[in-house]
Amino acid sequence: MGNQEAIALKNCRLVLRWVGDSLEVLSNVDILIRNGKIERIAKSGSVTVSEKEYHIVDCSNKIVLPGIVNAHTHSPMVLLRGYCDDLELHEWLNRMWEVERHLDSRIIELASELAVMEMLSTGTTAFVDMYFFPEITAEVAKRYGIRAALGPPLIEVLYSADKCFREIENFYRKYRNDELIIPIVNVHSIYTCSLETVKTAAEFAREHGLNLHIHVSETRKEVFDAKRKYGKFPVEILHDLGVLNKYAHLVHLGWVTSREIELIRFSDATVTHCPVSNMKLATAGFFPFFEMMASGINVTIGTDGAASNNCLDMFREMKTAVLLQRNNYWDTRIKAMHVLRAATLCGYRLLKLNGGNIQEGYLADLVLLDAESPYLQPLRMDNVVSNIVYAATGRDVAMTIVNGRIVYDRERDYERWKRRCSEIASELNRFIQKFIS
């Protein structure tokens, strides 16, 4: 990809950004980008930009959004999109695993590529991943220019913790200075790892300043089993193990008590809501979005893997997050702007990066939507947030910029990527065909 270029987004029709935690909508501004950062934001016409110095992008029919973080996924699982997915949960998991235990690096590479093309072309600028062969996925991410937070997964029911900690250490050494890859400590859950291992992982994470990414309280069974086995609720267990601090990244939380919310609140941990996956897998429960947000917890949003979603489109995820919460609360306290903030500003807070906003000095991770999309009309300053969250999908994305580089340009890339996706699909289908009875 070479060095970042200087880019000028000229005459942006609408720009959405955060001022503190409030949303501000600007119109007719220029955004100058240099060295991977937002260099300047100015009223259109107030600054002269030289074509020699800047690659100029006409944004008079664009909406510019901060970069979007998919805070929880298993990206190579696009391989299993739609595979046996209307079976009952237990049977489905068995069918998944039957395929997953035969995965190799070639299949992971292809599946990661398919996922990364889906994410970039639907406006995701960074994702948090938990899956096998993370180095392969990391290399694909670097090749396409998307940010990825990932690392080898601790799943003691499959691999010894010792082996895994060595891999985590190696992954960390390899990528700790990478500009796009963010090493993290991936702990599958407290029901697939011993508490001893979870504690060691937390120490490693804190020592190296890495996030610890873990599934917590996704199902009733998990909570029930924890309470029976350890006499405590899952978040209490994590608290007692020293996991709950600013590095903790807790995913799902469909079954949590008020006491557990308090523990999270005082720990500075981040939580992730995966509404589509929770609904599709019928895990029921209730992610307490409003209580979390109101108590100052950093709330983010993720699609989970494509096998339980079945897409990686964060726009669709934002809409479903509002819908599910309104269905839970029986009122409209969760608004479009709350989920947009969760997907952007709060996502970058999770990653400890100065992004997810459009302010001078911030990372130039940006998403440009087509303001002339037929599906967003009529569009105005007063309804742009609603139209983005409730009407748009990732298909309205015209351009994705990560770290100051244009990593997806619909006009330039879409047809080529589409052909590449078809090639990949053929190869993935040859692999998966063996498992279809």
Next chain:
Amino acid sequence: MGNQEAIALKNCRLVLRWVGDSLEVLSNVDILIRNGKIERIAKSGSVTVSEKEYHIVDCSNKIVLPGIVNAHTHSPMVLLRGYCDDLELHEWLNRMWEVERHLDSRIIELASELAVMEMLSTGTTAFVDMYFFPEITAEVAKRYGIRAALGPPLIEVLYSADKCFREIENFYRKYRNDELIIPIVNVHSIYTCSLETVKTAAEFAREHGLNLHIHVSETRKEVFDAKRKYGKFPVEILHDLGVLNKYAHLVHLGWVTSREIELIRFSDATVTHCPVSNMKLATAGFFPFFEMMASGINVTIGTDGAASNNCLDMFREMKTAVLLQRNNYWDTRIKAMHVLRAATLCGYRLLKLNGGNIQEGYLADLVLLDAESPYLQPLRMDNVVSNIVYAATGRDVAMTIVNGRIVYDRERDYERWKRRCSEIASELNRFIQKFIS
């Protein structure tokens, strides 16, 4: 649009159709269309088709679906997409009405056109509408070639019933023999009309063989008020008024008792689920999809108006229907194929038309999806239903055929329609700007 042409869909990669109530997936077939009907379905290569006789469409990279019915919408409300829609319900309704009472035929025409372009380009072949100026919307529907079931709305709090019945009579006379327009009796609800009027409407509907389309039990307040005022639940009231028969089309039903489900079951009425709207407006409740379907009731799906959705994409609606039901039942009893059937076969049953399926002799109302969409990969016979319901959106539609005519061809129409949508948006914004404080 002229007379229907003969069309040959050659080498269809995947075809989904109903055999009884079961889904069948075919591959490599040709579908011949003539005089608005499906003339023949044959294994590819087994029939020679002359280019002189048929307009030939290469479908080797297409998925062919039966036509899709949006069973409840207020199509011109695309005008109000995103307008003040995150306010509390009562305040939002006031703001809606403030605009709606200034509507004129010009605005309705433009808004209907915007809605029809959205519906056709996202694979909707027919829609059931309730709004002001239905003749204007009917003419737009005819112009674009989409089926529309509609008629003047009875809302006694706004207009006298006498005046409205004359309009319904006129509308019926004008369109009763139209090939695309299906006159219906639109009764807003039992809380905006007197029971006397509802009864008269039911008699008119039965006498003329027209559907009676009515909002029922959408909110707790409506049920509470009915019980207090009349001593009965809303569906019981409709039963006692003689509304419940094969012409009854009941929409929402978020708050119904088992006794009411029994009444519907024995009446042969059709019900419509609007999951996104119910969730977005936080009406809560629970549409009993499984009980309805299991007891043989004809269950259909609708988007409701764009002001409470905010899109008219039936693919997104199908997905949300599954998600919401799984969240309600805490299990996976509602499957992708159930909502696909509700949107296709059951939609045409509601309209009393021989469509929503791909069988010889059926209406040639068909939707062609791009089988090479990056977002549907990897695609196979075994996962095509899941990928359509959970991964696709209307943006994957390549062609829409209604009554044997190609009424939307992405390659031919998209860019032109997009420009037209922009023009319309400008004019609608000039109108709505007056109401923005």
